[in-house]
Amino acid sequence: MKLASSITVGYILTPVIAKFMHDYHEIDIELVLTNRSVDLINEGFDAVIRLGEIENSRLIARKLISYKNIPCASPLYLQQHGIPNHPLDLNNHQCLHSHLSESKKMWRFHGSDGDFMVNLHSRLIIDNGQAQLLAAIQGLGITLQPYPMVAHALDTGKLIRVLDQYQASDIDIHIVYPVSQRLTPKFTAFLEYLLTTLPLTKMNPIVSPHPNQVLNESN
DSSP states (O other): OEEEEOHHHHHHHHHHHHHHHHHOTTOOOEEEEOSSOOOTTTTTOSEEEEESOOOOTTEEEEEEEEEOEEEEEOHHHHHHHOOOOSGGGGGGSOBOBOSSOGGGGEEEEEETTEEEEEEOOOSOBOSOHHHHHHHHHTTSOBEEEEHHHHHHHHHTTSSEEOOTTSEEOOEEEEEEEETTOOOOHHHHHHHHHHHHHGGGGOOOOOOOOOHHHHHHHHO
């Protein structure tokens, strides 16, 4: 099977594919990680795994899982620039984001005081989630990423969650394939494996200490 996914999704997906291939020795997989929009049919892909909403009548989109998006920054950044306590405070911060779509230039939050949409400002724009993560760890700004991407950095204190009184919009992962595609036994087995396994690997955000507590302990 030939699959494509964004680079960020690839980091989440690869461990699941590895487990699948241990169980299904007769199935080979070529996984292409790219942030460009691929042409499934003309480029010979069996399926694409994508983030966000899918709107194309020629494609079938099956939702695999939703992840919590976690806003976080390094202790260094928060010491230098302060801790945002409200989504609108982000207007005064460096928010690392991508240029790939207009939706990625705006973050949405929900809290007890309402819904908020924040236009992003950053001196650094990166179209790769892993690179954004490394930039955030180096103190270049606040990143908003799916929990599995930032879990280790949060656990080790390299990043600190902010705005924990607000919920950022979840991110959905879909598997997409053409309406005309014949569902072979191998593809059906892979699809059912993802639909069954990914929800079991879903991780909820850890309960982080308040950034002020962390910064005070580091002084």
